Amino acid sequence: xxxxxxxxxxxxxxxxxxxxxxxxxxxxxxxxxxxxxxxxxxxxxxxxxxxxxxxxxxxxxxxxxxxxxxxxxxxxxxxxxxxxxxxxxxxxxxxxxxxxxxxxxxxxxxxxxxxxxxxxxxxxxxxxxxxxxxxxxxxxxxxxxxxxxxxxxxxxxxxxxxxxxxxxxxxxxxxxxxxxxxxxxxxxxxxxxxxxxxxxxxxxxxxxxxxxxxxxxxxxxxxxxxxxxxxxxxxxxxxxxxxxxxxxxxxxx
Amino acid sequence: xxxxxxxxxxxxxxxxxxxxxxxxxxxxxxxxxxxxxxxxxxxxxxxxxxxxxxxxxxxxxxxxxxxxxxxxxxxxxxxxxxxxxxxxxxxxxxxxxxxxxxxxxxxxxxxxxxxxxxxxxxxxxxxxxxxxxxxxxxxxxxxxxxxxxxxxxxxxxxxxxxxxxxxxxxxxxxxxxxxxxxxxxxxxxxxxxxxxxxxxxxxxxxxxxxxxxxxxxxxxxxxxxxxxxxxxxxxxxxxxxxxxxxxxxxxxxxxxxxxxxxxxxxxxxxxxxx
Numbered sequence: 033x034x035x036x037x038x039x040x041x042x043x044x045x046x047x048x049x050x051x052x053x054x055x056x057x058x059x060x061x062x063x064x065x066x067x068x069x070x071x072x073x074x075x076x077x078x079x080x081x082x083x084x085x086x087x088x089x090x091x092x093x094x095x096x097x098x099x100x101x102x103x104x105x106x107x108x109x110x111x112x113x114x115x116x117x118x119x120x121x122x123x124x125x126x127x128x129x130x131x132x133x134x135x136x137x138x139x140x141x142x143x144x145x146x147x148x149x150x151x152x153x154x155x156x157x158x159x160x161x162x163x164x165x166x167x168x169x170x171x172x173x174x175x176x177x178x179x180x181x182x183x184x185x186x187x188x189x190x191x192x193x194x195x196x197x198x199x200x201x202x203x204x205x206x207x208x209x210x211x212x213x214x215x216x217x218x219x220x221x222x223x224x225x226x227x228x229x230x231x232x233x234x235x236x237x238x239x240x241x242x243x244x245x246x247x248x249x250x251x252x253x254x255x256x257x258x259x260x261x262x263x264x265x266x267x268x269x270x271x272x273x274x275x276x277x278x279x280x281x282x283x284x285x
Numbered sequence: 286x287x288x289x290x291x292x293x294x295x296x297x298x299x300x301x302x303x304x305x306x307x308x309x310x311x312x313x314x315x316x317x318x319x320x321x322x323x324x325x326x327x328x329x330x331x332x333x334x335x336x337x338x339x340x341x342x343x344x345x346x347x348x349x350x351x352x353x354x355x356x357x358x359x360x361x362x363x364x365x366x367x368x369x370x371x372x373x374x375x376x377x378x379x380x381x382x383x384x385x386x387x388x389x390x391x392x393x394x395x396x397x398x399x400x401x402x403x404x405x406x407x408x409x410x411x412x413x414x415x416x417x418x419x420x421x422x423x424x425x426x427x428x429x430x431x432x433x434x435x436x437x438x439x440x441x442x443x444x445x446x447x448x449x450x451x452x453x454x455x456x457x458x459x460x461x462x463x464x465x466x467x468x469x470x471x472x473x474x475x476x477x478x479x480x481x482x483x484x485x486x487x488x489x490x491x492x493x494x495x496x497x498x499x500x501x502x503x504x505x506x507x508x509x510x511x512x513x514x515x516x517x518x519x520x521x522x523x524x525x526x527x528x529x530x531x532x533x534x535x536x537x538x539x540x541x542x543x544x545x546x547x548x549x550x551x552x553x554x555x556x557x558x559x
Contacts, residue, residue: 121464126463132459135479135556195464
């Protein structure tokens with residue numbers, strides 16, 4: 033990932049309505065290259081919706097999103113240009129709570145699907161890249177196995193490899209460990225921690241406070257569709273300025 | 286212990302198969318006895334083996350009509366299902382109307398209208414000066430039959446395809462969108478391969494039903510099993526004999542199709558076996 037001058041993600045005045053429900057209220061956030069930002073908050077606080085707006089899996093209602101130099105500014109009722117959305121998706125990698133691996137493809141086929149179909153690489157050229165990323169998440173020996181024969185933790189690691197193989201400039205993690213049995217969470221967090229060490233720019237929505245504390249450069253607390261406060265983890269966790277943040281942390285820690 | 290258990294299970298499994306086979310044997314014996322009570326002359330089929338083989342020849346037409354029709358129907362069904370699922374009003378309206386009209390009327394009447402009605406339109410078009418266009422509407426019996434079967438089964442299969450496409454979790458769309466795939470790429474590479482596996486039992490069922498519904502094209506004089514049986518029977522008034530031959534041929538066809546269907550299902554299941 034090449035270091036770009038200036039922020040890699042810039043969101044200004046983002047709004048999202050689901051019908052009459054105002055789920056994102058004027059959210060703004062800037063992420064620097066190589067930064068790890070962890071977003072915490074109650075379920076229903078809008079943190080997942082916010083993350084999904086960044087690669088337009090969720091249609092923002094209004095606001096401005098800039099990812100890796102690609103800018104989309106929307107007024108209420110406007111739709112983003114399709115080719116711009118595709119370009120942004122190519123520069124972001126997404127990891128889902130439910131893994132969403134393609135069940136009819138082997139682990140390797142999952143990882144190289146985007147390379148072959150979207151980046152138009154020849155299969156022979158894509159396979160070594162896919163193997164490299166499977167190796168990176170420690171699953172090279174599972175290359176020819178279908179997802180049904182993988183554990184939850186292994187599935188999520190393949191999903192991470194699938195996102196990484198596209199060589200995105202930002203990785204988005206949407207509650208990557210929430211669907212996992214407790215004993216499988218560690219292996220996924222380990223991979224994420226390694227990515228953070230290597231300088232991957234990451235936005236992570238999670239309930240894993242330990243991970244936030246140890247890996248995040250910045251922790252963002254969201255409530256009712258708005259960012260309440262953001263700061264370094266030691267500040268957020270030991271001396272939050274907002275009573276809302278304090279209340280949330282008291283309840284879950 | 287484990288090996289012993291497996292051997293035990295295998296033993297029980299073959300025993301169950303044996304019992305089912307015995308039931309079949311009894312039923313077939315019963316059926317045969319019942320049929321001998323009809324006043325039929327089995328020797329006729331031996332004496333006039335030329336007629337027997339003529340009817341068997343009709344098998345190829347039946348297979349050809351069914352295979353071609355189910356293939357066209359599958360294409361119609363895919364387009365129809367995409368129309369049903371699209372958010373475009375025109376596409377939704379067209380596909381909804383198509384399904385409604387072809388599921389809502391009898392296949393036999395559809396055959397008559399396509400065979401007898403379309404040529405009238407064609408002639409009028411030709412009189413109005415559109416010679417080539419008009420010619421397209423004047424279809425021979427075989428083409429009319431295939432068209433009617435395709436349109437009719439395409440309508441039923443549209444609903445099967447729609448349900449199959451809808452059964453794929455939306456997370457599959459999202460994961461593919463997130464790596465930058467276009468809607469068409471997602472459909473072709475991610476959704477359809479999974480949907481096909483789900484709809485194969487239903488499509489196979491439709492194919493088997495169609496093989497027998499293809500008998501309806503005999504009303505136009507297409508030389509398939511039923512037409513040949515009916516026509517040949519008239520010569521010596523051997524209706525029962527030849528209709529039983531026809532019935533046996535359809536049954537055989539169905540058994541063979543079911544066999545291929547289950548083979549296909551097993552092959553598609555491979556990725557989903559633990």
